[in-house]
Amino acid sequence: MTQLDDPRRSVPPELAPLLRMGVAPLSVTIFEAIEESIPEYSLFRANVVDGIRQALVKFVDMIAEPAAGHDPHDDIHRKLGAWEFKSGRSLDSLQAAYRIGARVAWRHVCAFAEERELSLHQMSVLGEAMIAHVDELVSLSVEGYAAAQASAAGTLERKRRKLMELLLGDPSTNWQVVLDAAEAAAWPMPERLSAVALEPSAAPPGDLPPDVLVNFEEATPYLLVPNPVAVPRWIRRALPGWHVAVGLPVAPTEVRRSLACARQVLRLAREKVLPDQPVLDCADHLVELTVLADEFLARQLAERALAPLAPLTDRQRTKLAETLLVWLSARGGAPEVAARLQVHPQTVRYRVNQLEELFGDRMRHAGERFTLELALRAHYLLDRD
Numbered sequence: 367m368t369q370l371d372d373p374r375r376s377v378p379p380e381l382a383p384l385l386r387m388g389v390a391p392l393s394v395t396i397f398e399a400i401e402e403s404i405p406e407y408s409l410f411r412a413n414v415v416d417g418i419r420q421a422l423v424k425f426v427d428m429i430a431e432p433a434a435g436h437d438p439h440d441d442i443h444r445k446l447g448a449w450e451f452k453s454g455r456s457l458d459s460l461q462a463a464y465r466i467g468a469r470v471a472w473r474h475v476c477a478f479a480e481e482r483e484l485s486l487h488q489m490s491v492l493g494e495a496m497i498a499h500v501d502e503l504v505s506l507s508v509e510g511y512a513a514a515q516a517s518a519a520g521t522l523e524r525k526r527r528k529l530m531e532l533l534l535g536d537p538s539t540n541w542q543v544v545l546d547a548a549e550a551a552a553w554p555m556p557e558r559l560s561a562v563a564l565e566p567s568a569a570p571p572g573d574l575p576p577d578v579l580v581n582f583e584e585a586t587p588y589l590l591v592p593n594p595v596a597v598p599r600w601i602r603r604a605l606p607g608w609h610v611a612v613g614l615p616v617a618p619t620e621v622r623r624s625l626a627c628a629r630q631v632l633r634l635a636r637e638k639v640l641p642d643q644p645v646l647d648c649a650d651h652l653v654e655l656t657v658l659a660d661e662f663l664a665r666q667l668a669e670r671a672l673a674p675l676a677p678l679t680d681r682q683r684t685k686l687a688e689t690l691l692v693w694l695s696a697r698g699g700a701p702e703v704a705a706r707l708q709v710h711p712q713t714v715r716y717r718v719n720q721l722e723e724l725f726g727d728r729m730r731h732a733g734e735r736f737t738l739e740l741a742l743r744a745h746y747l748l749d750r751d
Contacts, residue, residue: 374425374495375432380428381492382446384482389426392474393419393655396467402465404459417446418467425499425645443503447510457511461504468500523552528578533559534622541619553577556592561613561625563588563632569607575600588625598647608634611646624648627655634658639747657744664744671741674724686724689717694735 397415401407407414420442450460475496479489529547532539548555554577564587574580579590591597597612611631613624627648634640639658640651648655658664675683692706693714698720700711707714721729728734 367713371434372428373491373498374428376491377429377495378488379430379432381482381488382426385429385478386423388425388474388478389419389422392471395474396470399470400463400466404463406459407463413449414463417442421467421499421503422471425496428499429495443506444513447507448514450507451514453510457508460507460511464500464504464507470587471496471500479628521668522551526553526579527581529553530581533590534625537619537622544618552729553579554592555618557617558593558615559618559621560591560594560615561588561596561610561621561623561628562591562597563613563625563628565609565632566606567605567608569605571608572604572606574604584631588628590621598645602645609644611635612648614648630658632654653743654747657740658747661748665748667737668741668745668748671737672745686717686721687715687742687745690721690725690738691746693721694739694742695719 391425393415397407397411400414400418401411409424446460447457450457472493475489475492478484479492483493493670529544529551532544532547545555564582566585566587571580571582574589575591577592579592581588590731594612594615601610601612609632611628613621613628617623624683631640631646631648631651634651635646640646672687675686676684678720689703689707692703696702696706700714703718704711704714725734728738
């Protein structure tokens with residue numbers, strides 16, 4: 367609504383002094399009507415009566431001086447909206463109060479018009495001006511409520527970001543500091559917590575549960591999910607188009623390890639060690655994570671344990687390594703190994719004889735068998751080309 371369209375500009379200014387005389391008693395009358403329907407406002411009688419009085423004063427002032435600029439009373443009604451939010455209420459009560467006030471004020475206008483013998487046109491203009499005024503006050507309060515809500519959300523977000531930093535920071539931090547930060551962030555500390563590592567994506571994130579702590583701003587974004595249950599299922603719906611790795615559920619004191627594992631899984635997927643899937647769960651890849659927890663040591667193990675294969679040609683080494691891994695993991699005879707390799711059992715027996723010549727008694731010793739199998743798995747995981 368522009369100033370030229372404002373019906374308050376059409377009310378004869380000479381009515382302003384007459385209307386002003388009724389401001390004080392009308393403020394009390396309006397409050398009493400509001401109090402009857404919204405009893406909780408009784409606790410703030412002085413503030414509410416003052417807000418009503420200032421709303422009426424603003425109305426009269428705009429009739430007296432239609433060209434006047436910004437009125438500081440605007441801030442009062444923004445503050446009323448903010449006050450409702452900070453009191454933990456919705457805008458329903460305040461909007462109801464405005465409606466009640468408008469009805470009482472309209473009855474006052476009717477009595478005023480009759481007493482002053484106003485024409486029907488003047489009464490109509492006055493009524494339209496009053497409705498426009500109430501609409502503006504409601505808009506100001508809604509604006510104040512929204513601003514307070516946004517401010518609170520921003521404050522809460524900052525507190526939750528600080529909490530995430532503490533959870534993932536120095537493990538020697540006093541745990542009570544973390545608990546205090548969680549309380550300040552209105553985030554009940556869970557028994558179990560799972561980190562979710564994310565590959566940066568241009569896809570907009572969907573709705574996430576309100577108790578999930580989020581950080582989309584970092585170069586390596588992540589989530590912290592309290593009391594995780596079936597995370598891989600709902601994460602697909604919440605983050606379509608993203609590549610994510612779900613960390614292991616751990617005690618909150620260990621969540622940095624959950625995130626480290628999740629990020630490791632994403633790295634292994636990028637390097638083609640793990641399958642390229644939208645959602646990977648660390649729980650499904652514990653063997654790979656364990657074997658490659660230290661790649662230098664894994665490579666040393668593979669080179670030393672499999673040294674007898676080194677002098678062979680690439681073709682011989684490939685066939686014998688494949689046969690040895692199946693033979694070690696199958697725990698069966700030549701027919702079972704042959705079925706897995708899709709070769710003839712006699713071929714398996716020939717290769718096993720070669721392996722026994724190369725590895726000797728290590729083929730029969732339980733500890734050595736375990737070492738060989740681990741070394742072979744490390745070899746295949748490290749051979750990424």
